[in-house]
Amino acid sequence: MKVRVLVRLKPGIMDVQGAAVKRALAGLGFSELKDLRVGKVIDVDVADATPQEARTRVGEMCRQLLANPILEDYTIETVDDLAPREAGR
Amino acid sequence: MRFGVVVFPGTWSDCDFHYVISEVLHQPVQYVWHRERELAPFDCVVLPGGFSYGDYLRAGAVAGRSPVVEALGDFVARGGLVLGSCNGFQILCEAGLLPGVLTRNECLQYRCQSTHLVVENVETPFTRGLRPGQILTMPISHGEGKYYADPETLARLKQQNLVVFRYAAADGSVTRASNPNGSLDNIAGIVNPEGTVLGMMPHPERASETAMGGTDGLLMFQSLLGSLVEDGSFLKR
Numbered sequence: 001m002k003v004r005v006l007v008r009l010k011p012g013i014m015d016v017q018g019a020a021v022k023r024a025l026a027g028l029g030f031s032e033l034k035d036l037r038v039g040k041v042i043d044v045d046v047a048d049a050t051p052q053e054a055r056t057r058v059g060e061m062c063r064q065l066l067a068n069p070i071l072e073d074y075t076i077e078t079v080d081d082l083a084p085r086e087a088g089r
Numbered sequence: 090m091r092f093g094v095v096v097f098p099g100t101w102s103d104c105d106f107h108y109v110i111s112e113v114l115h116q117p118v119q120y121v122w123h124r125e126r127e128l129a130p131f132d133c134v135v136l137p138g139g140f141s142y143g144d145y146l147r148a149g150a151v152a153g154r155s156p157v158v159e160a161l162g163d164f165v166a167r168g169g170l171v172l173g174s175c176n177g178f179q180i181l182c183e184a185g186l187l188p189g190v191l192t193r194n195e196c197l198q199y200r201c202q203s204t205h206l207v208v209e210n211v212e213t214p215f216t217r218g219l220r221p222g223q224i225l226t227m228p229i230s231h232g233e234g235k236y237y238a239d240p241e242t243l244a245r246l247k248q249q250n251l252v253v254f255r256y257a258a259a260d261g262s263v264t265r266a267s268n269p270n271g272s273l274d275n276i277a278g279i280v281n282p283e284g285t286v287l288g289m290m291p292h293p294e295r296a297s298e299t300a301m302g303g304t305d306g307l308l309m310f311q312s313l314l315g316s317l318v319e320d321g322s323f324l325k326r
Contacts, residue, residue, distance in 0.1 A: 013237070016193050065154055068147055068183070070190045070239065 001046045001054035004077040007067045008039040042066055051078040090317045092118040093131035095177075097141035097152050102175065105294040106137050113297055114310055123152065126160040133170040133313060134161065136177025138230065138292060148191060148233040149176060153183030161186060170214055170313070171286040175231055178278070178288035187279055187288045188246070189238030191231075195271025199232040203302075204269055204291060206277050207257040210250050213284040218312035224261045225254075225305040227291040229269060229277075234290040236272040236279075246279060254278035254289055 009015050015037045022036040044061070046054040058076050067074040092110045096103045103120065110118040121134070123141075128134055141152035152158060158180060161171060165186065173181040181187045194200060208216060208223040219225075238246065246252055254277040258267040268275045270290070278289030293306030 013192075014195070016195055016197050020197055065150065066146070068150070068190055071192065071237065 001049045001051060001078065003044045003046060003054050003058045005042040005044060005058060005062060005066055006039060006075045006077070007042065007062075007072050008074070009037060009071060010073050013071055054078060090116050090132045090314055091130060092116055093121040093128060093134045094118060095121045095123060095134060095136050095157055097123040097139070097155065099140040099143055100137050100176070101139035102137035102292065102294060103139070105292075106135050106174075109294045109297040109307075109310065110135075113307065114314065116314070121157060123155045123157050126156050128157075128160050128164040128169065131164075131169065132317065133172060134164060136171065136173040136180050137294070138175030138177060141176055141180060144176070144233075147183065149179030149181075149183040152176075152180045153185075158184045158186075165281075165283075165286055168285065172215060172309075172313075173286075173288040174292055174294065175229075175234075175290055178290055179233065181286060181288040186286050187281060188242045189236055189273075189279070191233050191290070192235045192237050193233050194231070194235055194269075196269075199230075200234070200269045201230040202228065202269060204229050204277070205257045205259050205261070205267065206254040206291060207261045207263060208253070209255060210253045210280065212250070213253060213280050213287060214313055214316035215280075215287045215309050216253060216312055218308055218315055222261060224257065224259070225296075225308065226303050227293060227296045227306055229291050230295075231270070231290055234270040234272065236276040236290075238273060243273060246276075247274075249282055251279050251282065252276055253280050253287060254291070 018037040025033050044058055055076055062074045094103050094106045110116050179191045182190050206225045208219045211219050211221055255263050255275040256268050256277050257263050263275045280287045293309045296303040296306035
């Protein structure tokens with residue numbers, strides 16, 4: 001079961017990396033840019049699991065390692081959410 | 090005092106700590122590989138700086154779940170002392186042995202420079218030989234040293250006097266200009282409520298001989314040795 005984890009800095013936490021990327025894009029002429037924040041994508045493949053089981057296990061992985069709750073929020077997408085966007089990949 | 094210096098893949102200050110403990114302090118010291126769990130032979134375990142596990146995911150995140158760090162909980166509960174410097178501080182926060190987290194420097198630069206630290210708490214085995222308000226000079230060398238904690242945690246740190254070092258100007262004043270990484274409240278080092286686990290971004294081991302450009306780091310090691318009494322236990326706070 002393929003699961004995608006999106007890890008983002010919480011609102012209110014300063015994203016210095018995002019600010020640097022935003023400045024660079026502004027330098028390239030993208031003057032309409034209002035805000036930009038950088039996060040992480042973690043693709044996980046869980047063996048022998050239903051979407052619900054995979055979601056539960058990956059949630060546990062997020063709490064134990066993949067995200068730091070002081071700084072970061074995470075969302076979990078299972079294959080149902082990913083399809084048909086990435087069907088066949 | 091028996092020291093253990095933990096080595097992760099990617100640790101780089103382990104040899105510096107080993108050198109200072111064995112050659113400058115003349116104390117027994119052993120390297121401890123990250124897969125080991127046996128910490129009983131030690132009075133003080135050092136988590137040195139570097140890039141443990143490449144700092145993948147987040148600085149100190151993977152190391153914070155390694156066998157040796159899992160064993161630190163019991164070691165601390167039995168009264169053992171832990172000193173985490175630089176990456177070691179990041180690991181202690183990731184492991185939950187200290188509150189808060191170290192994030193990317195606000196300036197986005199990797200900062201390798203000398204800093205002044207003002208001593209805030211001398212009621213720890215690491216600082217008992219110092220006086221409150223004393224100014225120490227030690228180097229920093231990190232890209233992710235901006236300390237952050239939520240407002241409740243910060244209030245608790247202040248109320249319980251758990252902030253040990255703050256970045257300061259040469260005269261000891263705590264100013265924005267003397268903050269090299271954007272740390273909350275200029276925090277450079279904190280301790281647990283028992284005073285036995287100290288995390289700090291600066292490098293005491295790189296300021297322990299005149300040839301290194303300063304010996305203020307040695308004052309911390311001497312404080313540690315001074316807190317050991319003859320029966321092998323530590324002085325109470």
